Amino acid sequence: MHTSLFVALYLPKFLLMIIVSRRLVNVLSFNFASAMAFFPFILLQKASLRENVIVMNHERIHLRQQLELMVVLFYALYVVEYLVGRLKGQTHYQSYKNISFEKEAYENEHDLSYLKNRKIFSFRFYILQKTIKKPF
Ligand SMILES: [Zn+2]
Numbered sequence: 001m002h003t004s005l006f007v008a009l010y011l012p013k014f015l016l017m018i019i020v021s022r023r024l025v026n027v028l029s030f031n032f033a034s035a036m037a038f039f040p041f042i043l044l045q046k047a048s049l050r051e052n053v054i055v056m057n058h059e060r061i062h063l064r065q066q067l068e069l070m071v072v073l074f075y076a077l078y079v080v081e082y083l084v085g086r087l088k089g090q091t092h093y094q095s096y097k098n099i100s101f102e103k104e105a106y107e108n109e110h111d112l113s114y115l116k117n118r119k120i121f122s123f124r125f126y127i128l129q130k131t132i133k134k135p136f
Contacts (some may be wrong), residue, residue: 020047037062039071058109099127
């Protein structure tokens with residue numbers, strides 16, 4: 001892969017742009033999340049979340065997904081997958097957890113070298129994965 005493209009896709013930690021704003025996170029996530037990725041930024045409710053390597057890894061996985069789908073397509077698919085889940089009768093939380101982007105991020109957030117080894121468009125492996133049914 002061309003070096004500059006690789007650097008852009010890898011999004012090294014020193015290039016991370018973090019915004020700390022409780023209000024912004026609440027508005028954009030409908031009072032649901034404490035952190036979120038909004039390319040090219042990671043938005044945090046509070047600065048201390050920056051030290052949470054799992055949360056930061058989760059959000060960096062989303063930044064990678066967003067970059068691969070040129071951001072707009074990521075949000076379009078994210079909303080479609082969420083709505084399909086709701087139409088199937090899933091709760092808000094079940095539907096959220098069953099979005100392929102979230103499945104990939106939750107399943108790999110503890111692996112801090114995941115993004116170094118991840119293949120392009122890896123979220124595709126999670127699209128047809130079996131439905132998670134947590135009692136929420
Ligand atoms: Zn997520």
